[in-house]
Amino acid sequence: MFTGIVEELGEVTAVEKLDDASRFRLRGPLVTEGAKHGDSIAVNGVCLTVVEFGDGEFTADVMAETLKRSSLGALEVGSRVNLERPMAVGDRLGGHIVQGHVDGTGTILERTPSEHWEIVKIALPAQLSRYVVEKGSITVDGVSLTVVEAAADWFTISLIPTTLALTTLGIKQPGDPVNLEVDVIAKYVERLLGPNARENVK
Numbered sequence: 001m002f003t004g005i006v007e008e009l010g011e012v013t014a015v016e017k018l019d020d021a022s023r024f025r026l027r028g029p030l031v032t033e034g035a036k037h038g039d040s041i042a043v044n045g046v047c048l049t050v051v052e053f054g055d056g057e058f059t060a061d062v063m064a065e066t067l068k069r070s071s072l073g074a075l076e077v078g079s080r081v082n083l084e085r086p087m088a089v090g091d092r093l094g095g096h097i098v099q100g101h102v103d104g105t106g107t108i109l110e111r112t113p114s115e116h117w118e119i120v121k122i123a124l125p126a127q128l129s130r131y132v133v134e135k136g137s138i139t140v141d142g143v144s145l146t147v148v149e150a151a152a153d154w155f156t157i158s159l160i161p162t163t164l165a166l167t168t169l170g171i172k173q174p175g176d177p178v179n180l181e182v183d184v185i186a187k188y189v190e191r192l193l194g195p196n197a198r199e200n201v202k
Contacts, residue, residue: 005084006167012024013025025059030083071178074177098142
């Protein structure tokens, strides 16, 4: 489980394309401190398992399902990525509950800079629209953010200077894809209150 508070801006150092998967090697000296085989690290909001590690880098295998549901397939050597280790029991929950299970991808539509922050408009897949509400939480490329406006097919977020400087959201441009994870609590509530609610609580 993660909080969506990015710890480090990492970099892809190697990409190996396999038949139905990919293997990535990523540089992240901070997130690999004390790392062990089998640990989880979120890469642009996608929970990946550490296969190998050393010298401030780690390797992770990404299966076809993950490549299909996320934007990781577009990564190449030199791509910058947001990195976060799982939260530890007893830590403060700085963002919101994030699983690292991407629900879909959106596309940056436009950026509107101002003196102290920047508004970013992102296209929203139809199947995720019902989970995104004004002032609610959403994870964009692994960054926990508050929704400013929510429409049927887009939403906006407001980025402070720290987020712009320390995450990939500061360098993404219109047309770039981003990974989206909606609030898991909303999905559970929908399931419990849906047409099969009685069967679900038996």
